[in-house]
Amino acid sequence: MIKLHNVSKSFSQFQAIKSVFLTIDQGEIHGIIGASGAGKSTLLRHMNLLEIPDEGEVEVNGQKLTSLSSKELRQARKSIGMIFQHFNLVANKTVYENVAVSLEITNFPKKERKNRVLECLQFVGLESSLEKYPAQLSGGQKQRVGIARALANKPQVLLCDEPTSSLDPNTTAEILGVLENINKSLGVTIVIVSHEMEVIKSICNRVTVMEAGEIYDTVLIEPTSIQIIDNSPRYYVEQLTKGGGMDDA
Numbered sequence: 001m002i003k004l005h006n007v008s009k010s011f012s013q014f015q016a017i018k019s020v021f022l023t024i025d026q027g028e029i030h031g032i033i034g035a036s037g038a039g040k041s042t043l044l045r046h047m048n049l050l051e052i053p054d055e056g057e058v059e060v061n062g063q064k065l066t067s068l069s070s071k072e073l074r075q076a077r078k079s080i081g082m083i084f085q086h087f088n089l090v091a092n093k094t095v096y097e098n099v100a101v102s103l104e105i106t107n108f109p110k111k112e113r114k115n116r117v118l119e120c121l122q123f124v125g126l127e128s129s130l131e132k133y134p135a136q137l138s139g140g141q142k143q144r145v146g147i148a149r150a151l152a153n154k155p156q157v158l159l160c161d162e163p164t165s166s167l168d169p170n171t172t173a174e175i176l177g178v179l180e181n182i183n184k185s186l187g188v189t190i191v192i193v194s195h196e197m198e199v200i201k202s203i204c205n206r207v208t209v210m211e212a213g214e215i216y217d218t219v220l221i222e223p224t225s226i227q228i229i230d231n232s233p234r235y236y237v238e239q240l241t242k243g244g245g246m247d248d249a
C-alpha cells in the first residue's frame with residue numbers, strides 16, 4: 001500500500017504539489033494522468049522519496065519513508081522499483097550488466113546474483129540478448145531491460161514514469177502486457193504516470209487525475225477504447241467514467 005498524507009512540494013516559489021492525500025491499495029494498477037506540468041511525475045517521485053516533500057508524509061509497504069534514516073531508506077527502496085520514459089540504461093554496460101548493477105548496489109547475495117539476473121531477463125523475454133549493448137536494442141527491448149532491472153530486487157511496488165511514451169503503439173501494447181503480467185503473476189502494485197489516455201484505460205484499475213499540483217479526482221475505470229481530443233481534467237474524468245465523447249460537454 002502507498003499512502004501520501006498531505007504532501008506538498010515547491011521548487012523555489014512554484015508550488016508543484018499542493019496538499020495531496022492519496023491511498024493506493026496493494027495489488028492495484030493505479031494511473032496518474034493530467035496535462036503537462038500538472039505534477040504527475042513529481043507526485044510519483046515522492047513515492048520513493050526521489051523528491052522529498054516540504055510537508056506531509058509518505059508511507060509505502062507499511063513504512064513511513066519520511067521518518068527513515070538514509071540507511072533505512074536505502075533498505076526500503078529495495079522494495080520499490082522504478083522505470084522511466086527514456087529507460088536510463090548504462091550505455092557501456094551489456095543487458096546482463098545493466099540488470100546486475102542493481103543487485104550490486106543493494107548487496108544482493110553474490111552467489112545468487114547470476115541466477116536472479118537471468119530469471120529477470122527471462123521474465124521479460126530477453127534471455128537471448130545478454131551480451132548486447134543498449135544501442136543494439138529496439139526501444140521496446142530497452143524498456144524490457146529497464147523492467148528487468150527494476151524487478152531484480154523483488155519489489156512490492158513498481159513506479160512507472162511515462163513507460164511507453166517513447167514507443168510505437170504495438171510496442172506499447174507489448175510493454176503494457178509485461179506490466180500486467182508483473183501485477184498478476186508477481187502481485188506487484190503498479191503506479192503508472194502517463195499522458196496517454198489509451199495506456200491508462202487499457203491497464204489501470206483506478207486513476208488519479210491531476211491538475212496544477214492537485215488531485216482533481218480519483219476514479220474507478222472500465223476499459224474501453226477511446227480517442228483523446230482534449231486536455232482538460234474534466235474531459236479525462238468524463239472519459240474514464242463514461243467512455244463518452246465531448247458532445248455533452
Ligand SMILES: Nc1ncnc2c1ncn2[C@@H]1O[C@H](COP(=O)(O)OP(=O)(O)OP(=O)(O)O)[C@@H](O)[C@H]1O
Nearest residue numbers: 011014016034035036037038039040041042043195
Ligand atoms: N526539479 C525541479 N525544479 C523546478 N521545477 C520543477 C522541478 N521538477 C518539476 N518542476 C516543475 O513542477 C511542475 C510539475 O512537473 P512534473 O514533471 O511533475 O509535471 P508532469 O505533470 O509530470 O508533466 P509532463 O507530463 O510534462 O512530464 C512543472 O511546472 C515543472 O516545471
